[in-house]
Amino acid sequence: NAGVTQTPKFQVLKTGQSMTLQCAQDMNHEYMSWYRQDPGMGLRLIHYSVGAGITDQGEVPNGYNVSRSTTEDFPLRLLSAAPSQTSVYFCASSYSNAREAFFGQGTRLTVV
Amino acid sequence: ILNVEQSPQSLHVQEGDSTNFTCSFPSSNFYALHWYRWETAKSPEALFVMTLNGDEKKKGRISATLNTKEGYSYLYIKGSQPEDSATYLCADYRDNTDKLIFGTGTRLQVFP
Numbered sequence: 001n002a003g004v005t006q007t008p009k010f011q012v013l014k015t016g017q018s019m020t021l022q023c024a025q026d027m028n029h030e031y032m033s034w035y036r037q038d039p040g041m042g043l044r045l046i047h048y049s050v051g052a053g054i055t056d057q058g059e060v061p062n063g064y065n066v067s068r069s070t071t072e073d074f075p076l077r078l079l080s081a082a083p084s085q086t087s088v089y090f091c092a093s094s095y096s097n098a099r100e101a102f103f104g105q106g107t108r109l110t111v112v
Numbered sequence: 113i114l115n116v117e118q119s120p121q122s123l124h125v126q127e128g129d130s131t132n133f134t135c136s137f138p139s140s141n142f143y144a145l146h147w148y149r150w151e152t153a154k155s156p157e158a159l160f161v162m163t164l165n166g167d168e169k170k171k172g173r174i175s176a177t178l179n180t181k182e183g184y185s186y187l188y189i190k191g192s193q194p195e196d197s198a199t200y201l202c203a204d205y206r207d208n209t210d211k212l213i214f215g216t217g218t219r220l221q222v223f224p
Contacts, residue, residue: 033212042201042216043156050210058211090155097205097212098144100158 002026006091006104013081013111021076021107023091031094032074033058033101034066036087043090049074081111116204118215125192125222132188133218135202139183143207147176147187150199150217159187159200192222 007022025032033048035058045058049068063085065077074093078085088108094101117136125131137145144163148156160169165180173190189196203214 031210035214040216043203043214045211045213048211056210059213092212094212097210098161098163100146100161101148101156101212103155103157105155 004091004093004102004104006089006107008107009105011107011109013078013109015081015083015111017081019078019081021078021089021091021109023074023076023104024072025074025091025093025102026072027093027102028071029093029095029102030071031096031101032068033092034064034074034076035090035092036060037090037106038087046076046089078109083111085109086111116202116213116215118200118202118218120218121216122219123221125220127193127222127224129192129222130188130190131192131220132186133200133220135185135187135215137183137185137202137204138206139181141206141208142180142183142204144205145178145180145185146203146205146212147185148201148203150201152198156201189220192220194222194224196220197222 004025030051034046035043044060047066049055055066091104092101119134147159150156160176162178167178175188178185199217199219201217203212
């Protein structure tokens with residue numbers, strides 16, 4: 001079973017470049033979320049979706065866009081990368097937030 | 113309590129010791145409390161999801177309790193082993209949002 005798949009695993013960007021982090025799940029989960037992990041900060045919610053066509057902002061949404069055109073996919077777009085966006089990004093999915101979340105393997109992003 | 117808070121931030125114990133950590137969360141609009149285990153260089157994995165006041169859950173040597181009226185949960189590890197070394201995260205879901213918000217975690221190191 002694939003579960004939650006994130007691509008790429010590693011990425012280096014120059015300041016000002018844009019890119020899309022991909023996230024796909026094959027468990028037919030309605031809920032999908034993007035988190036970033038920074039030292040001493042735990043996991044902070046960037047954006048989330050409760051179903052196809054529905055997205056909303058989390059704790060730290062600035063500089064990121066999302067869309068949810070299908071149940072399976074939830075891409076995260078960095079519009080104009082900044083060094084402050086250097087982080088490890090995790091995508092997660094679940095049937096609902098009252099059920100356990102499954103995490104992808106993470107994307108380590110460095111912005112220089 | 114306005115946010116999810118975990119204590120202590122880190123813990124060092126000897127193999128065989130029993131230990132416990134605390135997760136505090138806002139008691140208003142409570143819906144669910146999650147615990148995750150996060151090993152270095154891996155993705156978080158769910159331990160428990162609890163929804164009812166007084167809930168107690170157990171998985172092997174790890175157990176958790178929940179007090180929704182006062183807004184706290186305890187995670188207990190009996191007879192710690194080196195393989196228990198990880199960061200333990202809690203997250204809460206309130207029924208007036210669709211957000212799963214994480215604390216900053218407790219980092220446990222178990223020495224042989």
